[in-house]
Amino acid sequence: MRAGRARPLRAADMKKDVRILLVGEPRVGKTSLIMSLVSEEFPEEVPPRAEEITIPADVTPERVPTHIVDYSEAEQSDEQLHQEISQANVICIVYAVNNKHSIDKVTSRWIPLINERTDKDSRLPLILVGNKSDLVEYSSMETILPIMNQYTEIETCVECSAKNLKNISELFYYAQKAVLHPTGPLYCPEEKEMKPACIKALTRIFKISDQDNDGTLNDAELNFFQRICFNTPLAPQALEDVKNVVRKHISDGVADSGLTLKGFLFLHTLFIQRGRHETTWTVLRRFGYDDDLDLTPEYLFPLLKIPPDCTTELNHHAYLFLQSTFDKHDLDRDCALSPDELKDLFKVFPYIPWGPDVNNTVCTNERGWITYQGFLSQWTLTTYLDVQRCLEYLGYLGYSILTEQESQASAITVTRDKKIDLQKKQTQRNVFRCNVIGMKNCGKSGVLQALLGRNLMRQKKIRDDHKSYYAINTVYVYGQEKYLLLHDISESEFLTEAEIICDVVCLVYDVSNPKSFEYCARIFKQHFMDSRIPCLIIAAKSDLHEVKQDYSISPADFCRKHKMPPPQAFTCNTADAPSKDIFVKLTTMAMYPEDHYRDRLSRDTGNPDRIENLRKIWVFLKTAFHARLRCMCTCNRCTFCICQNFLNSDLLQSVKNKIFTAVLNRLRARVAEWGAMLLADDEGSITHQVHAVSSVEDSIFMESSHGPLFLEARHVTQADLKSSTFWLRASFGATVFAVLGFAMYRALLKQR
Numbered sequence: 001m002r003a004g005r006a007r008p009l010r011a012a013d014m015k016k017d018v019r020i021l022l023v024g025e026p027r028v029g030k031t032s033l034i035m036s037l038v039s040e041e042f043p044e045e046v047p048p049r050a051e052e053i054t055i056p057a058d059v060t061p062e063r064v065p066t067h068i069v070d071y072s073e074a075e076q077s078d079e080q081l082h083q084e085i086s087q088a089n090v091i092c093i094v095y096a097v098n099n100k101h102s103i104d105k106v107t108s109r110w111i112p113l114i115n116e117r118t119d120k121d122s123r124l125p126l127i128l129v130g131n132k133s134d135l136v137e138y139s140s141m142e143t144i145l146p147i148m149n150q151y152t153e154i155e156t157c158v159e160c161s162a163k164n165l166k167n168i169s170e171l172f173y174y175a176q177k178a179v180l181h182p183t184g185p186l187y188c189p190e191e192k193e194m195k196p197a198c199i200k201a202l203t204r205i206f207k208i209s210d211q212d213n214d215g216t217l218n219d220a221e222l223n224f225f226q227r228i229c230f231n232t233p234l235a236p237q238a239l240e241d242v243k244n245v246v247r248k249h250i251s252d253g254v255a256d257s258g259l260t261l262k263g264f265l266f267l268h269t270l271f272i273q274r275g276r277h278e279t280t281w282t283v284l285r286r287f288g289y290d291d292d293l294d295l296t297p298e299y300l301f302p303l304l305k306i307p308p309d310c311t312t313e314l315n316h317h318a319y320l321f322l323q324s325t326f327d328k329h330d331l332d333r334d335c336a337l338s339p340d341e342l343k344d345l346f347k348v349f350p351y352i353p354w355g356p357d358v359n360n361t362v363c364t365n366e367r368g369w370i371t372y373q374g375f376l377s378q379w380t381l382t383t384y385l386d387v388q389r390c391l392e393y394l395g396y397l398g399y400s401i402l403t404e405q406e407s408q409a410s411a412i413t414v415t416r417d418k419k420i421d422l423q424k425k426q427t428q429r430n431v432f433r434c435n436v437i438g439m440k441n442c443g444k445s446g447v448l449q450a451l452l453g454r455n456l457m458r459q460k461k462i463r464d465d466h467k468s469y470y471a472i473n474t475v476y477v478y479g480q481e482k483y484l485l486l487h488d489i490s491e492s493e494f495l496t497e498a499e500i501i502c503d504v505v506c507l508v509y510d511v512s513n514p515k516s517f518e519y520c521a522r523i524f525k526q527h528f529m530d531s532r533i534p535c536l537i538i539a540a541k542s543d544l545h546e547v548k549q550d551y552s553i554s555p556a557d558f559c560r561k562h563k564m565p566p567p568q569a570f571t572c573n574t575a576d577a578p579s580k581d582i583f584v585k586l587t588t589m590a591m592y593p594e595d596h597y598r599d600r601l602s603r604d605t606g607n608p609d610r611i612e613n614l615r616k617i618w619v620f621l622k623t624a625f626h627a628r629l630r631c632m633c634t635c636n637r638c639t640f641c642i643c644q645n646f647l648n649s650d651l652l653q654s655v656k657n658k659i660f661t662a663v664l665n666r667l668r669a670r671v672a673e674w675g676a677m678l679l680a681d682d683e684g685s686i687t688h689q690v691h692a693v694s695s696v697e698d699s700i701f702m703e704s705s706h707g708p709l710f711l712e713a714r715h716v717t718q719a720d721l722k723s724s725t726f727w728l729r730a731s732f733g734a735t736v737f738a739v740l741g742f743a744m745y746r747a748l749l750k751q752r
């Protein structure tokens with residue numbers, strides 16, 4: 001590993017610009033240094049203070065716009081000096097090598113003054129600059145080194161001469177580097193070793209780069225590392241040279257011709273000690289670290305827009321990545337991650353992200369270890385429920401680096417709006433959420449655990465504090481693999497919005513508990529009767545003796561009445577894994593909701609939106625048919641006359657009469673049928689429906705002023721009106737025609 005030409009730093013990696021301030025005693029040569037840099041010759045005459053200079057990004061070595069600011073005690077007040085200090089990114093304290101007083105002032109005046117003005121936590125690097133080196137034969141380093149050791153904020157020191165132009169550009173380069181690639185967070189000069197935070201970050205980088213997890217970086221891994229960090233591959237000889245350098249210095253830096261973690265850390269220590277810490281910084285920044293060696297929010301949480309009614313899923317590339325991550329850590333190849341293997345996987349995380357509940361959320365093997373399928377399921381769950389967390393976790397695993405993608409956002413598919421799915425009657429989603437609802441102890445957990453293939457015996461071993469309210473697994477529907485995500489919703493009087501939203505509802509009652517069905521029926525009526533979410537009723541604990549439910553109608557009749565599939569008998573008290581039939585059914589319903597809610601809604605009498613729509617159509621029709629349109633001309637040629645003639649024509653009148661007769665006949669038949677239905681239902685339901693009926697009656701009563709139709713219609717339910725949609729549409733077409741004609745007539749009148 002050797003620093004090639006660093007890849008261009010990304011905007012997120014870089015500071016916007018670098019502000020270098022020069023301070024020091026009068027006449028040490030501050031202004032001369034700046035003028036020498038700019039004009040590339042020593043100016044004999046200089047003003048007390050140089051104008052602020054801005055060096056454009058493309059002419060600076062680090063490609064960052066750089067401002068150089070002079071200070072003159074003669075021209076500036078203390079207040080102005082303090083302000084300049086607070087604005088600077090790096091400060092050069094200039095002394096003259098031939099002037100002991102100016103060196104003494106470095107510690108007695110300048111460093112304390114700067115420290116007083118700067119926040120303890122914000123690191124302001126300092127550079128000691130010994131100017132006028134042309135005037136002496138000796139070096140000031142002996143005096144300077146103890147100062148450097150005393151103050152860790154001093155990045156470096158440099159001797160130079162404005163007169164001979166010696167080390168002038170180097171001085172400004174070091175200053176720029178001190179800001180962009182500070183040594184402070186990486187290295188402890190007293191201990192002569194890297195700081196713990198730096199070792200931790202580099203260890204994580206090593207683990208991510210060790211793709212086969214064998215504890216060393218082999219040639220292929222080193223080459224990949226070199227390419228992603230520095231954009232250049234390493235020649236085979238260069239690789240060997242690097243390893244030889246390590247071998248020469250430490251015994252266990254190279255093993256099996258691969259670089260060990262120890263060797264990797266040694267190399268970085270060497271870079272830093274030789275003043276090449278920009279190499280280490282390039283690596284750190286490539287892996288998402290900021291100046292404080294924390295992963296940046298830009299790296300961990302890339303922007304991802306999720307419009308409402310859309311969900312988040314992992315795409316194919318993400319699954320491939322997770323598959324290789326699993327393989328990397330499944331060292332014994334048993335297709336499950338043991339606690340140690342899982343711990344090893346999470347070593348690149350700052351904390352252990354999964355608790356013991358995860359083992360009861362996804363599939364595990366007989367020893368309770370997460371299987372390959374379970375591993376992918378858990379990631380799918382996190383992506384679905386909390387995509388930001390998923391992005392963060394993928395960031396810890398180094399997803400964007402290893403897959404050479406812009407960010408973790410490229411792992412995510414944002415599904416299209418569910419409304420479009422419903423409209424098009426097809427879905428591209430792969431994950432479906434099913435809320436499992438039922439009263440306490442009715443067997444919801446049993447349903448969840450059955451999805452993971454666990455029978456009652458197995459479930460009894462689950463500790464209370466390890467219980468999960470989610471379960472996720474794959475289900476095959478018509479040969480397609482889909483994820484079904486079950487969410488156990490605890491019993492409560494009213495469900496929250498979040499507890500309602502899902503792709504399919506699973507209402508569970510306990511066949512052995514006569515009180516349990518009432519809760520399902522109540523929740524169904526409260527939240528789902530009018531919704532487009534398909535519902536399935538599960539008769540749980542079907543191995544127990546079934547008792548009659550304390551409810552006005554039986555669960556089977558309830559399902560029939562509400563056009564739901566019949567209750568599904570289910571038990572997890574089985575010798576082997578419980579049946580997965582209900583899960584296939586639930587997933588199918590979630591994938592094709594239209595087939596299930598349409599029937600239900602077609603006889604729904606309580607949907608206020610539908611009532612309102614029907615009411616509007618009704619008023620519109622009535623107005624069109626009964627409005628007294630008065631012609632203001634009698635030409636019999638204008639559009640209005642033609643329309644009026646058409647409306648009064650025998651043809652239209654007879655169509656109108658036929659429509660009404662047909663509608664009324666159908667309504668009479670349905671009224672009788674509905675009366676019987678209403679009696680069969682429970683009390684609450686009757687109130688509900690009667691209310692719906694009366695509201696339609698009211699609206700008809702208020703809007704209508706005509707004889708026979710009104711008298712008949714007020715005995716009619718809105719559901720009956722719905723069944724006459726065809727007729728309404730026919731009438732509607734005729735009305736539109738008439739109204740358009742009238743509009744044209746008015747337009748013509750205006751013109752006249």
Ligand SMILES: Nc1nc2c(ncn2[C@@H]2O[C@H](COP(=O)(O)OP(=O)(O)OP(=O)(O)O)[C@@H](O)[C@H]2O)c(=O)[nH]1
Nearest residue numbers: 026027028029030031032046048072132161162163
């Ligand atoms: N021999 C020699 N003389 C220098 C060098 N740099 C500056 N001088 C001279 O030192 C004197 C002071 O230089 P300035 O650049 O004005 O010093 P300054 O630090 O800006 O001083 P103030 O503005 O008063 O704070 C001038 O006469 C310069 O010509 C150098 O590298 N070598």
Ligand SMILES: [Mg+2]
Nearest residue numbers: 031048049072
């Ligand atoms: Mg000056």
